Amino acid sequence: MSGKPQKAQKPQKPQKSQKPPKGSTQDRHDEQQTGRTGQDRPDRPREERTTAVRLNVFRTYKLFIGGAFPRSESGRVYQVTDTAGDWLANAPRASRKDARDAVVAARKAFPRWSGATAYNRGQILYRVAExxxxxxEQFAAEVAAAEGLPPGTAAARVDAAVDRWVWYAGWSDKVAQIAGAANPVAGPYFNLSTPEPTGVVAVLAPPESSLLGLVSVLAPVIATGNTxxxxxxxxxxLPALSLGEVLATSDVPGGVVNVLSGRTAELAGPxxxxxxxxxIDLTGAGPDPALARELEKAAAENLKRVFRPRAEDWTAGQSTDRLLAFLETKTVWHPMGV
Amino acid sequence: MPQTASAFADVAASDAALRRFLHGLPGVDAVGLQARAAALATRSIKTTAKAYAIDLAISMVDLTTLEGADTAGKVRSLCAKGRVPDPADRSTPRVAAVCVYPDMVPVARQALAGTEIKVASVATAFPSGRAALPVRLADTRDAVAAGADEIDMVIDRGAFLSGRYLQVHDEIRAVKAECARPGGEPDAHLKVIFENGELATYDNIRRASWLAMLAGADFIKTSTGKVAVNATLPGTLLMLEAVRDFHAATGTRVGVKPAGGIRTTKDAIRYLVLVNETLGADWLSPDRFRFGASSLLNDLLMQRQKLSSGRYSGPDYVTVD
Structure with missing residues (x-):
């Protein structure tokens, strides 16, 4: 930052006796030391004081793990470009150890999130939508850049994502009514089946829809109490990493959602x-059927629930498929009468 | 210990002499100690070295249950876990010992019969140590009679902090005497717990280490696991250095046992690095170094599974204590 004005002067290195160029480090030091700002320095024309170019504060995108925003443990980043190939930002390139840390955080968050009342979860998810x-505006700009959409379409995608989030939030305390049952049995018992969250769910977000697609796969997973x-x-x-910032400010307990960015093939395996x-939801592995097959094999080891990739139109309506895919059924026998 | 006698024969002759000796020990450079512990903690132990370290750490665990709610059943299941830490992989080494309250010693003894796993028992009114000396000695006698191989005693921190060093020294001696088995059977090993969290300063930890070693401790142990501050890397490093100096002066090898708050493989490996760097490979053995822990073993097992299978394991694949 401070090097910039000096760069312009490069040919003649400022000598000690020389007066430093205006706006240089030394100049600013003077200001700090005398406690005077440029505004009340009589030796400077007013124009120059006010038209100083402000340097933007660039955002360093971070992972979102356990409610915190760490860099990748590996220290790696990769370049994110828009659809025209122009550089947008550097995103952290998470390693398998980041994935491991994320799973630990998600597991730690699970008892509290799944133990919260469905109503409470719904309220928190509404707040995410808020x-x-x-x-x-920010998301519309990010989506437009990421997907190469005209601003109007991008804004419409963001609106659709908000609406979808609200839609799934509403399902939070209603899913038991459609996935649960009071079963008729031949005996003096109530027999009740209720849906329970399955636990920690790994979600590979679809590559073609950076925010709407992400919301469509993430919201149904956590609405039912999974992490x-x-x-x-x-x-x-980038929209996903920004979504982490939204989640961090919406009462969602840390660890319920953990966002990793990087090479899908590298992270999905572990x-x-x-x-x-x-x-595991393999949606993001859809474009690479060989990878999806490998992942499904690996997932079989501990009998994970696997949501296979399928052709989806993210802008079309939503269904309860994904809500119901990550549930277990708990059946309780309860004596009647007495 | 003839050399001990010659080197430090008159140190414990009187309270004044003992105080003079303990206060004559060089003061601890706290910043340097912490920096060294932190620097050693950054060592990267990977692949085969990690596999070795994990197996070594498992073989050094004193699998511990010290709860008011302990039952014979819980002790038995803990012993079963000590015998076969990972039923899915029989190449997993056994733990060093199972550590219980004195009344659970017979149960543990029976459950561990036929194995080389030791039964360790806390004694002397653990964890506070606030009971009359005859009661504390009777507690020890009881545990030894029940068949404990190792006694974990607590020092009287009140006496230590008030400067009554000779009293602490003599009490350790008295407990050590209770650990003797006259009938030709091996004596119970004595581990002396300082409760570093209550000793307040590094200087005190150094003094307590020397005091316990002079009094004949076989092991010195950081803490009970029952207070806010338990084993720390700098505190343990300091004790290891005291053991090193004591060995240099007397030729006697004393063991060290950090206890409390060591929950992850990473932590355990850091301690092993400290041991190797301070005392050398001689101390990398369950006879000279132990971990007092309950949840550490599960993490070691999960890491072991990760190394052998290549995939991350989870708490579903180890037993719940």
Whole structure:
């Protein structure tokens, strides 16, 4: 930052006796030391004081693990570009150890999140939608850049994502009514089946839809009380990483959603083979059937629930398929009468 | 210990002499100690070295249950776990010992019959040590009679902090005497717990280490696991250094046991690095170094499974204590 004005002067290195160029480090030092700002320095024309170019604060995108925003343990990043190939930002390139940490965080968050009342979970998810709505402009810009959409279409995608989030939030305390049952049995018992969250779910977000697709796969997983480790779309991870910031400010307990960015093929393997992951959504592996097959094999080791990739139109309506895919059924026999 | 006698024969002759000796020990450079512990903690132990370290750490675990709610059943299941830590992989080494309250010693003894796993028992009114000396000695006698191979005693921190060093020294001696088995059977080993969290300063930890070693401790142990601050890397490093100096002065090899708060493989390996760097490979053995822990074993097993299978394991694949 401070080097910039000096760069312009490169040919003649400022000598000690020389007066330093305006706006240089030394100049600013003077200001700090005398406690005077540029504003009240009489030796400077007013124009120059006010038109100083402000340097933007660039955002360093981070992972979202356990409610915190760490860099990748590996220290790696990769370049994220827009559809035209222009550089947008550097995103962390998570390693398998980040994936492991994310699973640990998700497991730790599971008892509290799954133990919360469905109503409470729904309220928290509504709040996520509220926060998402409040950052509509930012997300619209990110989605437009990531997917190469015209601004109007991108904004419509963000709106659809907010609406979808609300839709799934509403399902949180209603899913038991459709997935549960009071079963008729031949005996003096109540027999009740209720849906229970399966546990930690690894989600590979679809690469073609950076926010709407992500919301469509993530919201149904956590609405029912699961905790999630999401691998963001490899070519367009920025909206997902920003979503982490939304989640962090919406009362979602840390660890319920963990967002990783990086190479899907690198992260999906350890997640699929991880013995402490209960289910995996392979949607993001859709474009690579060989990878999807490998992952499904690895997931078989501990009998994970596997959601196979399928052709999806993210802008079309939503269904309860994904809600019901990551549930276990608990059946209780309860004596009647007495 | 003839050399001990010659080197430090008159140190414990009187309270004044003992105080003079303990306060004459060089003061601890706290910043340097912490920096060294932190620097050694950054060592990267991978692949085959990690596999070795994990197996070594498992063989050093004192599998511990010290709860008011302990039952014979819980002790038996803990012993079963000590015998076969990972039923899915029989190449897993056994733990060093099972550590219980004195009344559970017979149960553990029976459950561990036929194995080389030791039965360790806390004694002397663990964890506070606040009972009259005859009661504490009777507690020890009881555990030894029940068949404990190792006695974990607590020092009287009140006496230590008030400077009554000779009293602490003599009490350790008295407990050590209770550990003797006259009938030709091996004596119970004595581990002396300082409760570092209550000793307040590094200087005190160094003094307590020397005091216990002079009094004949076979092991010195950081803490009970019952207070807020338990085993720490700098505290343990300090004790290891005291053991090293004591060995240099007397030729006697004393063991060290950090206890409490060591929950992950990473932590355990850091301790092993400290041991190797301070005392050398001679101490990398369950006879000279132990971990007092209950949940550490599960993490070691999960890491072991990860190394052998290549995939991350989970708590579903180890027993719940």
């Amino acid at each position: 926060m998402l709505q409040g950052r509509r 999630a480790v999401v691998v963001a779309a490899e070519p367009a991870p 997640l699929a083979a991880h013995q402490d992951v209960n289910a």
